[in-house]
Amino acid sequence: MKKTLIAAALCCAFGGVAHAQNSNPSPEPMPPGIAAPQDIPYPGTITLAVDATDLSRHIFRVQETVPVAASGPMTLLYPAWLPGNHSPSGRIDSLAGLEIKAGGKTLQWTRDPVDVYAFHIDVPEGVSQLDLSFEFVSPTTSDQGRIVMTPAMLNLQWNAVALYPAGYYTRRIPFSASVTLPDQWRFGTALETAAQDGATTTFKTVPFNTLVDSPMFAGRWFQRVDLDPGAKVPVHMDVVADRPEYLDITPDEIKAHRQLVQQAYKLFGAHHYDHYDFLVAVTEELGGIGLEHHRSSENSVRPNYFTEWDKSFVGRDLLAHEYTHSWNGKFRRGADLWTPNFDVPMRDSLLWVYEGQTQYWGYVLAARSGLMSKQQTLDAIANVAATYDHRIGREWRALKDTTNDPIIAHRRPIPWRSWQRSEDYYSEGQLIWLDADTLIREKTHGKKSLDNFAKTFFGIDNGSYVTSTYRFDDVVAALNQVMPYDWASFLHERLDGHGPGAPLAGLERGGYKLVYTDKPSAFTAQAEKVRKSTDLAFSLGLSVGKGGKLTEVLWDGPAFKAGLAVGMQIIAVNGFEYDADGLKEAVRLAAKPGAGPIELLLKDDKRYRTVKLDYHGGLRYPHLERIKGSDARLDAILAPR
Incomplete structure (x- = not known):
């Protein structure tokens, strides 16, 4: 009897297993689709x-x-x-x-x-x-x-x-x-x-x-500024502020913003709105924003934007960038980015035009209008060029693929930006359009430029703000209309290529080369103050934020090779309590003959450890240097019209 029960139990057990193996799950049917x-x-x-x-x-x-x-x-x-x-x-x-x-x-x-x-x-x-x-x-x-x-x-x-x-x-x-x-x-x-x-x-x-x-x-505190007095198509700057004193706007500052409107009209030769409002928040409380719209833009700037004009030039291309989007992005838009409602998925394949060329014109219009000086703009471009020349992720990931990043990453912080890449179609795209601009100027002996493309491509249908879509071939055709060339290959090489190094031909053709010195430019120095950071990306391969926290570590750079990562905290440098000047001084001293490595005491969550950075190249900050005897095409690009 006992043996019979055991046999029955085994039979049920094995039978149950066999039944489970023969009854694999199948998917539930999807619900009906939304209309x-x-x-x-x-x-x-x-x-x-x-x-x-x-x-x-x-x-x-x-x-x-x-x-x-x-x-x-x-x-x-x-x-x-x-x-x-x-x-x-x-x-x-x-x-x-x-x-x-x-x-x-x-x-x-x-x-x-x-x-x-x-x-x-x-x-x-x-x-x-x-x-x-x-x-x-x-x-x-x-x-x-x-x-x-x-x-x-x-x-x-x-x-x-x-x-x-x-x-x-x-x-x-x-x-x-x-x-x-x-x-x-x-x-x-x-x-x-x-x-x-x-x-x-x-x-x-x-x-x-x-x-x-x-x-x-x-x-509570609001001011409206007329940026095109007497115009049939009004343009205003509507400013809100945390405090009333932040609204102290000088005539010279108003003049620069008015010149932005006029320089944009000269560039594009048309406008695509019946009125336009720059919405500007002068704040450290409202969340940061720079967002384009067809007849307006949302822009947040620092509290000293108007009151300390000479100290607020970092990022002053923002309004020029978002204004450009009225033409590039809102009026002309990649066909796969246009959707009939807000719940049909967008496809971002042409963001290197939508954002990349807008990033280019944002810098150019900021310089032409006087929002930024020529030197400030050159220094800003130097930082862009150096950043992407050190963007090692270009080895495995083409620029074109970064147009997927808004969907992939949702702009969340990432640990290894230099390797992973993140929306590089903005600023590496900017370098590509500089390349195209200087190439057109060179081959036409200054008779044509990317300005002509802007009029041809974005300046159609004056006064209309009905979106006009385009595809890759339309961009190529418009470039060929300005200057016949194999533009399809030009763009594919830069969008699908992998380097080495960033696309810097436009700089050299523009009459400049990227160099490094041990002194930061005024732009870099001001950027460090604004961001409360210490930028040693092009020497130690790291940037440091408040309290010694690492905010960036370049993949395969000296800091990376020593085991550093974003989020770690520098406690001491060569045995002394961390401060930014002390770290910079340690980099200077390490460049002297016979100097030893830089020793850092790090806090990594709840653990402490000491690392040695065997780096002896000194401080390195990017600058643009004129190439003797070359045509200063970049100067011509930045000059007001």
């Missing part, structure tokens, strides 16, 4: 009311009314793929308290199990509109994300506070939006006011894509 957007009008105007007065808790409260034409299933979408971010970065995690009612009765909504930005509702018979309420609970600390509301100012981006119906192009969905601000606050936006009722402003009805493209800066 694809159609180029048809939405039946009615959506009203959107935002209460932006809860400053202390950073909460935007939203009421939205959505007309519906028929009963049955309906899907509402939250914007995921945000223009200018080039990635699905919509803060769906910050949407809270969603309640949907019809005729006073609450409807149950269900989030799509695949696309978490989609909400499904079953609209009852006889219902003509849905009444939505929810909150956008914006970050209260910087580790939660970008701060968009402070006691002194706020940045309202409509994509963060709106749901819209699936199944339609956003350009066919009309929105009537309003906002209630704290008393006495003023604002800047590209939207036009329809009505004012106390602290509540209602704007003229616009399509949803235009609404999303028209954010707002508002604040």
Whole structure:
């Protein structure tokens, strides 16, 4: 009897195993797809009311009314793929308290199990509109994300506070939006006011894509500056500040910003807006931003931007960069980057034009307008050239592939930027366009330049702000229209190549070469002060931030070979407590004949260790040096028109 029971048990056990092996899992079927957007009008105007007065808790409260034409299933979408971010970065995690009612009765909504930005509702018979309420609970600390509301100012981006119906192009969905601000606050936006009722402003009805493209800066302290007095197409700079004294703008500073507008018009030969607003936040409290829109741009600058003009030139190409995007990125846009709504995935393959050439024109227009001096611009270009000449990741990863980085990395911090690469299409792209510009100037003996491409490619259809898309072949054709050449091969070699070294031919053709000295340029020195960092990237292969924390370590550089990594902390240098000047002095002394290695005491989390950097090359800072007897084409590029 006992043997029979054991045999039966074994039989069941092995039978169970066999059954499991023969019953492998199969995938569950996917839910029905969300309705694809159609180029048809939405039946009615959506009203959107935002209460932006809860400053202390950073909460935007939203009421939205959505007309519906028929009963049955309906899907509402939250914007995921945000223009200018080039990635699905919509803060769906910050949407809270969603309640949907019809005729006073609450409807149950269900989030799509695949696309978490989609909400499904079953609209009852006889219902003509849905009444939505929810909150956008914006970050209260910087580790939660970008701060968009402070006691002194706020940045309202409509994509963060709106749901819209699936199944339609956003350009066919009309929105009537309003906002209630704290008393006495003023604002800047590209939207036009329809009505004012106390602290509540209602704007003229616009399509949803235009609404999303028209954010707002508002604040307690506000100033509006006319940047093109008397023009039929007005351009303004709308400035909010943490403190009223930050709004002390001098006539010379206004002149430089006005010249930016005129230099852009001379470059492109057209404009693509009926009015334009530079939205500028002078702040150390609101989160940093530089974001393009067709008729405006969002820009945050440091508190000393106006009040210490001679000390705030680092990064002063920002407004020029974002303004250029009105032509390059908003009016002309890569065909695979244009989408019919904000939840169809974007493809970023042409960002080396969208961002790379914009980065180029941002520097050029900053110099031509006087926002930056010629020398400051040359010094900034030297830093770019040196950075990418040391970008060892070029060995394995082509520049073209970095256009995927907004989607891959979502701009999160990474440990080995010099090896991994990260959105290098911006500044390495800038070097490629400098290469193209100087090549055109050389071969046409100065008769043509990339300025001609700008007019040919971006200066069409003056006054229109309907997006015009392009593909790789269109870029090549426009370059050939300026100067016949094998531009397809030129671009492929630089986009698909692997070095060695950065594409620096444009510098040399421009009359300059990249050199290193033991003295930083004024630009580098100011950048260190602004960023509170010590930049020894081109000597020790590291940069140091506050408290001795390593903020960058170059792959395969001296610091890397000694075992250093981002996040470690330098406690002592050659036996003495760390400070920036002491570290620089140690690098100087190590360059003397017979000197030993530099000894660092490091803190790595909870562990301490000593490392020796066997580096004796001295301090190395990048500069551009004129090549004797060469044509100064780069000087000509930066000269005002």
